[in-house]
Amino acid sequence: MRAPQRVAGTGLPGLVTIWEVGARDGLQNEATTVPVEVKLEFLDRLAGAGLRVLEATSFVHPRWVPQLADADELLTRLGRRPGVRYPVLVPNERGLDRALSTGVEHIAIFAAATETFARRNLNRSLDEQFTMFEPVVTRARAEGLAVRGYVSMCFGDPWEGNVPLDQxxxxxxxxxxxxxxxLSxxxxxxxxxxxHVxxxxxxxTTxxxxxxxxxxxxxxxYGQALSNTLAxxxxxxxxxxxxxxxxxxxPYARSATGNLATEDLVWMLDGLGIEHGVDLEALVATSTWMAGQLGRPSPSRVVRALSGTESG
Incomplete structure (x- = not known):
């Protein structure tokens, strides 16, 4: 089968926006440098598959995430498609300066829900991170940019264990x-x-x-991404x-493995009759191509099944 049978669920949204993070979060931990030409083609293929939000890169210091050291070049050369948003991550005002110089319209900041991860990821305490973010958000909004806030370690921290909901x-x-x-x-x-979700x-909401x-x-x-998404x-x-x-x-939490695969998400949404705008076949072809660029099979179960690489 190339698509699931559609059996609509109850109490579910009719339309879901997929925020594609493959070009940033997906590649940031790769040990081997991915050429900027490959990243640009990856983004263009993703847009061609119907994805309308593509997180393109991050303006963190190259010393911390060497894979994204080409952020300025990538955005300068990026062929932006009409109707597609290309948000970028920025950690501080210097990162915002770089982002603004490339004409971005949407940024994201990344906060931590725990003291330990704030110090490991941002070199700030839980409270100090807000002092760093406030001028970034204020300036970005004044420039007319949309701003997203990531919160990491919402469901558990490898150093602190359980994270209180109210925190x-x-x-x-x-x-x-x-x-x-x-907020993501x-x-x-x-x-x-x-x-927990x-x-x-x-x-x-309370x-x-x-x-x-x-x-x-x-x-x-732990194989919970799709069930958590449905919740x-x-x-x-x-x-x-x-x-x-x-x-x-x-890169700052060794126990963090791959993200929810977009193809697996699309398969589930298709089965539930939820609209999303993505061409699954084109997306599978894109991920199969990228797996070839990286020299290893895609971990997505749907990619492996539809590309004929599923074993067993």
Whole structure:
């Protein structure tokens, strides 16, 4: 079968926005440098497959993420397609300066829900990270840019263990109050389960946060990414982060494996009758091509099944 039978679910959104992170989160942890020409073709192929939000790169210091040291060149050479958004990550004001010089219209900042990860990822305390982000968000909004806030370690931290729901909500509320227009709640090490997802989303809505401002970002370390996504959809979330081919991880958390594969997400959405605008066959072809560029098979189950590389 090349597509699932459609059996519409109840209480689910009719349309989901897929926030594709393959070119940034998917590639950032690759040990071998991916040429900028390959990244540009990857982005163009993803846009050609119907994805309308493509997180293109990050303006972190090249010393911390060498794979994305070509951010300025990539955005200068990027052939932006009409109707496609190309957000980028920025860690600080210097990163914002670089991003503005390349004409970006949408940025994201990345906060931590735990003290330990804030120090490891940002070299700041949990409170100090907001001091770093505030001028970035204020300037970006003044320049007319849309701003997203990522929150990492929402469902568990490899150093601190369980993360209290109210602690995650507190971090998220501070980012929204600062001016972020959307929050992406990240299960950075993939330990969340559906009940946990529902509880966290309910905690946000109880705290006065509209579910329309929330997105989810799941890693599949324990095979829970799709079930967690379904729980989020049932809770009213309509934006889901995913990575073509299931690429990705986190360079600051060794236990973080690949992201939810976009193809696996699309297969589920198709089966539920939820619109998303993506051509699955074109997307599978893109991820198969990228797997060839990286020299290893795609971890996506749908890519392996539809490309004929599934074994067993």
């Amino acid at each position: 995650v909500v507190s971090v998220g509320r501070r980012l929204l109050d600062m001016g972020c227009q959307q 709640l990240g299960d950075t090490i993939g330990v969340g389960t559906p009940g 529902r509880s966290l989303l309910s905690s946000f 705290a006065g946060v509209n579910v329309d401002t929330l997105a989810v970002h799941f890693h599949d370390t 989020a959809l049932e809770s009213g979330v309509t934006t889901v982060d995913s990575s073509a081919g299931g690429l990705g991880g986190c």
